Amino acid sequence: MVAHDFEGKVALVTAGASGIGAATALGFASAGAAVLIADINEEDGSAFVEQLRNAGHRAAFFGGDVTLEEDVEAMVAAAVKTFGGLDCAANIVGGMDGGDFPGNYVVESTVEQWDGTIVANLRATWLSLKHEITYMLDHGGGSIVNISSLAAYLGRSDASVAYAVAKAGIIQLTKTTASLYGAQGVRVNAVAPGLTATEGVKASLTPEQQIPRGHVIPRMVEPSEIADAILWLCSDGSAMVTGQTMPVDGGWSAR
Amino acid sequence: MNQQGDGKHLDDKVAVVTGATRGIGRATARALGRRGASVVLVGRSTAENRNRVLPGTLEEASAELAGEGVEVLAIPADLRSAEDTERVVEVTLAERGRCDILVNNAAFMPSGPILEMPPRRWLAVFRINAVAPLQLIQGFTPRMFERGWGRVLNVSSGAAVVCPPDLFMYGSSKAALDRLTSELHLEAGGRGVSFNAIRVGAVGTEQWQYANQTGILERQGTDSAEPVYDPVAVAEAFTWLILEPSDRSGGVYSFADLIELGSLDPGARIA
Numbered sequence: 001m002v003a004h005d006f007e008g009k010v011a012l013v014t015a016g017a018s019g020i021g022a023a024t025a026l027g028f029a030s031a032g033a034a035v036l037i038a039d040i041n042e043e044d045g046s047a048f049v050e051q052l053r054n055a056g057h058r059a060a061f062f063g064g065d066v067t068l069e070e071d072v073e074a075m076v077a078a079a080v081k082t083f084g085g086l087d088c089a090a091n092i093v094g095g096m097d098g099g100d101f102p103g104n105y106v107v108e109s110t111v112e113q114w115d116g117t118i119v120a121n122l123r124a125t126w127l128s129l130k131h132e133i134t135y136m137l138d139h140g141g142g143s144i145v146n147i148s149s150l151a152a153y154l155g156r157s158d159a160s161v162a163y164a165v166a167k168a169g170i171i172q173l174t175k176t177t178a179s180l181y182g183a184q185g186v187r188v189n190a191v192a193p194g195l196t197a198t199e200g201v202k203a204s205l206t207p208e209q210q211i212p213r214g215h216v217i218p219r220m221v222e223p224s225e226i227a228d229a230i231l232w233l234c235s236d237g238s239a240m241v242t243g244q245t246m247p248v249d250g251g252w253s254a255r
Numbered sequence: 256m257n258q259q260g261d262g263k264h265l266d267d268k269v270a271v272v273t274g275a276t277r278g279i280g281r282a283t284a285r286a287l288g289r290r291g292a293s294v295v296l297v298g299r300s301t302a303e304n305r306n307r308v309l310p311g312t313l314e315e316a317s318a319e320l321a322g323e324g325v326e327v328l329a330i331p332a333d334l335r336s337a338e339d340t341e342r343v344v345e346v347t348l349a350e351r352g353r354c355d356i357l358v359n360n361a362a363f364m365p366s367g368p369i370l371e372m373p374p375r376r377w378l379a380v381f382r383i384n385a386v387a388p389l390q391l392i393q394g395f396t397p398r399m400f401e402r403g404w405g406r407v408l409n410v411s412s413g414a415a416v417v418c419p420p421d422l423f424m425y426g427s428s429k430a431a432l433d434r435l436t437s438e439l440h441l442e443a444g445g446r447g448v449s450f451n452a453i454r455v456g457a458v459g460t461e462q463w464q465y466a467n468q469t470g471i472l473e474r475q476g477t478d479s480a481e482p483v484y485d486p487v488a489v490a491e492a493f494t495w496l497i498l499e500p501s502d503r504s505g506g507v508y509s510f511a512d513l514i515e516l517g518s519l520d521p522g523a524r525i526a
Contacts, residue, residue, distance in 0.1 A: 047304075050363070051306050054363055055466065056474075057308075
């Protein structure tokens with residue numbers, strides 16, 4: 001983990017209880033930020049927050065579903081109430097939902113699967129942006145990072161069609177939002193992870209599959225390496241970077 | 256002083272150490288095990304339920320001791336839960352028949368401005384740092400009194416006396432633990448069972464290393480010029496107190512006291 005200084009800053013991380021979200025929350029906390037971890041899984045989220053607190057970090061948990069607008073509003077309000085502001089946000093919530101699954105393509109997908117995945121990625125990210133930016137515009141700006149995916153770049157990925165389309169949508173949502181609010185001090189970028197070694201992903205892959213053929217660098221991306229990119233995009237080091245989607249994919253997108 | 260466990264003085268003793276996954280707890284369990292005690296490790300971090308901030312699991316701590324020939328039993332438990340705490344007593348009594356040495360070491364140390372911390376967090380801190388120790392003491396001392404031999408060592412902190420406001424919840428719970436220790440001595444000391452507390456200062460545990468690297472010590476205002484002791488030396492001091500006769504009871508010892516008594520090596524510092 002590259003050292004950043006987020007001392008005195010408040011960061012919000014959705015899907016922060018596990019995987020890339022947990023690595024990002026730990027990254028922000030280690031760099032001195034107070035972190036609000038939002039997740040639908042209250043048990044894992046609360047346990048992680050207590051581990052962070054016990055190590056001396058400032059962290060709090062918000063249990064909610066960011067596909068629901070009232071939860072998103074309450075989440076942003078919780079960050080402000082608990083830690084006095086909101087400077088950075090990592091909108092990690094995504095994945096396949098509604099029964100959607102990897103390898104579920106155009107002909108096979110059902111409306112429920114399509115909608116489930118589109119809502120879990122696009123609606124969740126848009127709603128998070130909406131309420132994070134509403135606060136940031138009135139309080140001196142901020143920096144936000146969304147999560148796209150390598151699947152957004154490939155004609156045919158191992159993900160579902162709805163997932164690839166939703167993650168491509170995140171790239172445009174990132175550009176549009178960055179263009180609209182950059183002049184008012186809000187930066188918005190995205191990270192497009194390659195195959196990332198979260199516990200969930202590792203459990204679902206055979207040892208051979210864990211050396212992704214697409215990566216130029218022949219290993220999976222560590223969650224902390226996605227977090228590194230997110231922290232840099234939230235830091236002053238990237239002050240003139242906005243609207244961009246940065247692949248962190250071991251070179252896959254360069255092929 | 257500071258014998259490395261060559262003499263086996265605790266051969267027929269069962270020791271329960273909470274917070275034994277890493278740090279002072281792990282070092283203490285090892286020191287007691289090396290002196291022949293059968294050791295029961297209590298902790299939360301397991302291979303299945305890792306701590307995502309600090310390294311180590313109960314399985315690793317347990318394997319390390321077993322590898323050194325120590326009889327070891329690991330009980331995963333979350334001392335926030337009264338049921339889990341009760342289970343520590345039940346499993347220990349079922350598997351080992353008794354507990355002769357209880358080291359209440361597990362602790363919860365959140366930090367933050369007093370006015371901004373939810374009051375329920377104070378309850379959680381007291382639950383882990385003061386109430387769970389009492390629950391374990393109540394569970395284990397009846398057998399100690401029956402057998403006429405027992406040691407209760409509560410791991411307190413210099414924060415019980417003075418600490419930055421950010422650590423007030425922790426410090427106040429340790430003050431309560433100190434009082435619990437001396438009151439227990441008044442109520443029940445002198446029947447072969449001792450009740451003591453050690454107010455630890457800065458110790459170079461995994462948690463300290465992490466807090467040092469991440470600037471947490473600086474933020475908490477605890478990065479003073481105070482020396483940072485080696486956990487192994489601290490565990491040796493704990494062991495010395497446990498090996499003392501039971502009439503050494505009711506004491507609340509600081510590191511300075513232990514150095515004066517010759518049980519803590521003032522040179523065993525990592526910083």
